[in-house]
Structure formats: structure tokens, C-alpha cells
Amino acid sequence: MAHWLFKSEPDVWGWDKQVAKGEAGEEWDGVRNYQAHNNMRAMKLGDRGFFYHSRSGLEIVGIVEVCAEAHQDSTTDDARWDCVDIKAVRPFETPVTLTQIKEDPRLQDMALVKSARLSVQPVTDTEWDIVCALGNTKP
């Protein structure tokens, strides 16, 4: 199963709002970047991802699960843009900060470090396990 990372500014759409959506989940809409879209199209039902707070917070705060595969983004009529639905699975026991990730030699290849602006990123299985361990949270 593949792993991912979703970025959001907590002022716009934060972890608390995601949790409030419960099992139904929520459309991960508004993404207007091809690379991010390609990643979403590659997602399968049940894939899991990290939920990261950008701009303020700068930490991974929880785990989410894909609960609907790519479909038309309801916020636009443009057929180029589609998106998945995600739901909150569990919060991190200890949030993992960007600083921690940058300081960990095992995590230097993470997209979060290398391509800071990509808002939907793939995460390798190895990185997944390391970050979960740092957060004292089961994968």
C-alpha cells in the first residue's frame, strides 16, 4: 500500500476540521498543481497519508486514509482537476516537526525537504515507518 503526505494551512483547513468530518471524510479539493494531481490519481482506496500543517505549525499532526479515489473536483468545472476524499484515522501522539525531519539523516530524501512547495507528496514505506516512530504513533 502506498503512502502520501497532504499539506494544508491550518488557518484554512486544519486537522481539527478534518477530524470533525468523521468517517464521511472530505474532498481534498482546490489543488491546482499537476504533480500533486498525478499523485492523487495514483491513490487507491485505503491508502494512508500524513496530514501536515504548513505555514503555521510546520508539523505532521495525524494520519488520514483515502476514502474515495480520484473524482471531479467539485469546486471547479475544469475537467483537468480531480481529487480524492480523505478521512482522519488518528492523531499523532507527538507531532513531528519539520525541524525534526530536516535534522534526521534518514529523512533527507523526503519530498517535504526536497520540494517544499508540492502540496500532495508520495512518502516511501521506510519514511512512513520512521516518521510514525518519531511521533510515537502506530503506522
Next chain:
DNA sequence: GCCAACGTTGGC
């Protein structure tokens, strides 16, 4: 709030 880095757009 600033600004560097990056992605996208559009004129040629």
C-alpha cells in the same frame, strides 16, 4: 509580513 523559490502563463 517578508521574500526566495517555484510553477504557470502568455507574447514572441
Next chain:
DNA sequence: GCCAACGTTGGC
């Protein structure tokens, strides 16, 4: 198809 100009993102 190139590249300058522009807009947006995100770390600080």
C-alpha cells in the same frame, strides 16, 4: 518552444 513576467506557496 523559449523565456520573461507574474502569481502563489511556505519557511522564517
